[in-house]
Amino acid sequence: MFTVYVAVARDLEDAIVSELKGHSDVVLLGSAHDISTALRDLSQARPGALILDDAILTDASSEILAGFSNAPYPVILLAGAEGPLVAKRALAIGAKDLIDRLEWQHELFPALERVALPIAGDKREGRVISIFSSKGGVGKTMLSANLAVSLADKVHDPVVVVDLDLTFGDIAALFGTTPKATIRDLMNGPLTLQAVMASLTEVLPHVSVLAAPRTPEEVEDIRAEMLVPIFQVLRQAFHFVVVDLSPGYDQINVTTLDLSDVVLVITTPDVVTLRAVAQSLRLFRQGFHYDDKKVRLVLNRSGSKTGITVQDVAATLKQPVLYELPTEGNLPARAANQGEPLLRFDPQSSLAEAINEMASRLIQEETGRRHKRRGPRAWLESFTRRHR
Numbered sequence: 071m072f073t074v075y076v077a078v079a080r081d082l083e084d085a086i087v088s089e090l091k092g093h094s095d096v097v098l099l100g101s102a103h104d105i106s107t108a109l110r111d112l113s114q115a116r117p118g119a120l121i122l123d124d125a126i127l128t129d130a131s132s133e134i135l136a137g138f139s140n141a142p143y144p145v146i147l148l149a150g151a152e153g154p155l156v157a158k159r160a161l162a163i164g165a166k167d168l169i170d171r172l173e174w175q176h177e178l179f180p181a182l183e184r185v186a187l188p189i190a191g192d193k194r195e196g197r198v199i200s201i202f203s204s205k206g207g208v209g210k211t212m213l214s215a216n217l218a219v220s221l222a223d224k225v226h227d228p229v230v231v232v233d234l235d236l237t238f239g240d241i242a243a244l245f246g247t248t249p250k251a252t253i254r255d256l257m258n259g260p261l262t263l264q265a266v267m268a269s270l271t272e273v274l275p276h277v278s279v280l281a282a283p284r285t286p287e288e289v290e291d292i293r294a295e296m297l298v299p300i301f302q303v304l305r306q307a308f309h310f311v312v313v314d315l316s317p318g319y320d321q322i323n324v325t326t327l328d329l330s331d332v333v334l335v336i337t338t339p340d341v342v343t344l345r346a347v348a349q350s351l352r353l354f355r356q357g358f359h360y361d362d363k364k365v366r367l368v369l370n371r372s373g374s375k376t377g378i379t380v381q382d383v384a385a386t387l388k389q390p391v392l393y394e395l396p397t398e399g400n401l402p403a404r405a406a407n408q409g410e411p412l413l414r415f416d417p418q419s420s421l422a423e424a425i426n427e428m429a430s431r432l433i434q435e436e437t438g439r440r441h442k443r444r445g446p447r448a449w450l451e452s453f454t455r456r457h458r
């Protein structure tokens with residue numbers, strides 16, 4: 071499965087778009103029939119492939135052409151049989167494949183299968199980090215919001231928080247913002263990049279929120295199967311996708327846990343929470359077959375005088391505590407009342423520092439996740455053969 075962006079002249083746009091929409095293997099991120107719209111969309115998206123029409127490139131500057139050759143996605147160029155001029159442009163944009171404009175119905179899909187970067191296991195995509203607990207009030211939302219801020223600060227790249235605490239979620243409030251759209255707005259499709267981007271609320275530079283529905287009635291409309299394509303699009307557009315989950319194992323949670331790269335399970339140092347978290351960990355391991363790289367234990371409110379230490383927690387849950395977040399009195403609550411994430415409200419606090427440290431470690435795991443290098447330009451050979 072791969073995502074595709076289509077930038078082709080008007081005469082082909084509708085036909086190609088509807089052909090691609092019919093393919094279950096393709097997630098269409100969007101389309102345009104002029105180069106400036108395409109460039110604007112592509113500055114926010116990283117498709118698995120760009121289908122680009124030579125017909126909209128005739129006036130493009132050499133900077134624009136060079137820009138495509140540095141793009142992190144492969145470009146498939148559609149062109150009429152114009153000979154050397156086309157070949158020159160194809161080389162300038164670093165096209166991975168060149169197909170005949172008139173033959174697109176036969177050649178386009180095979181070309182996509184050859185060059186498009188697949189979604190599954192493609193290290194280029196944003197990582198999905200879900201924050202879960204079997205209990206409410208343990209700090210899921212506090213961590214979701216602040217981890218997103220810290221990740222965005224460090225990677226200087228867009229991060230999104232998805233509020234899947236559908237009934238009670240109010241992530242945007244922690245940023246002092248009222249969302250202008252919610253996940254409910256995505257339920258009627260189509261799930262293009264434009265539609266998903268329009269459903270987000272930017273709460274800080276580089277930090278956006280996909281808000282929970284406004285009313286309990288709207289929660290009923292959220293269908294778990296829609297989450298898969300929504301996350302596919304978000305992964306392409308964001309460096310990290312942080313998800314705030316509700317307690318429990320409904321279909322929304324199970325779907326999200328499955329597609330997550332990392333599940334942070336939060337516990338607090340008290341017997342009731344530990345007992346509930348132990349059950350979740352057992353389910354994740356034995357029922358869902360998640361490994362320890364995916365499911366990681368976070369101890370929040372560490373240092374609370376409960377008589378339960380971090381060693382006790384690790385021993386009880388038979389899993390190491392990977393991240394420890396100190397208890398910070400009423401500071402997080404005060405930050406929330408001010409509508410400011412703790413990371414901004416008191417960046418020197420030990421809780422903010424612990425979250426920063428956690429973000430650094432999550433980012434470090436990523437290094438080495440580099441774009442695939444371009445292969446030899448196989449199309450060049452067949453093109454020169456055809457036009458000799």
Ligand SMILES: Nc1ncnc2c1ncn2[C@@H]1O[C@H](COP(=O)(O)OP(=O)(O)O)[C@@H](O)[C@H]1O
Nearest residue numbers: 206207208209210211212371396397398402403
């Ligand atoms: N480490 C902490 N120190 C102090 N207060 C905290 C800490 N973590 C969370 N809180 C506070 O606990 C309350 C519940 O946190 P919240 O993130 O809403 O939990 P959840 O989303 O799991 O229901 C909030 O008022 C939050 O500010």
Ligand SMILES: [Mg+2]
Nearest residue numbers: 210211212235
């Ligand atoms: Mg919450």
